[in-house]
Amino acid sequence: MARGGFPGGGQGMKDLMKQAQKMQQDMVKAQEELANKEEEGSAGGGMVTVRVNGKNEILAVKIDPEVVDPDDVEMLEDLIMAAVNEALGKISKTSSDELSKLTGGLNIPGLF
Numbered sequence: 001m002a003r004g005g006f007p008g009g010g011q012g013m014k015d016l017m018k019q020a021q022k023m024q025q026d027m028v029k030a031q032e033e034l035a036n037k038e039e040e041g042s043a044g045g046g047m048v049t050v051r052v053n054g055k056n057e058i059l060a061v062k063i064d065p066e067v068v069d070p071d072d073v074e075m076l077e078d079l080i081m082a083a084v085n086e087a088l089g090k091i092s093k094t095s096s097d098e099l100s101k102l103t104g105g106l107n108i109p110g111l112f
Contacts, residue, residue, distance in 0.1 A: 041086030
């Protein structure tokens with residue numbers, strides 16, 4: 001009766017484990033590199049810009065003085081929110097694209 005398992009017996013399993021370990025090391029390195037990447041979002045035709053890093057931390061917020069109107073604080077709040085969301089969306093896409101290159105498009109739950 002044929003036994004199940006990997007072709008080549010234990011060697012196939014060892015090779016698979018080596019590949020998994022290498023992928024894990026590559027993922028850790030990629031995540032460290034992504035933490036240092038930066039993206040910028042803007043709103044109001046560049047009146048508000050926000051820069052974020054791969055850890056989803058806001059690094060800078062720039063507001064053109066022309067957009068500051070004490071009688072319309074709500075508009076400024078909306079512009080800041082839009083710029084932050086755009087920047088976070090960009091860094092999220094960058095992270096996803098970079099990690100997908102490593103996994104070859106594999107959908108590994110809990111990875112991202």
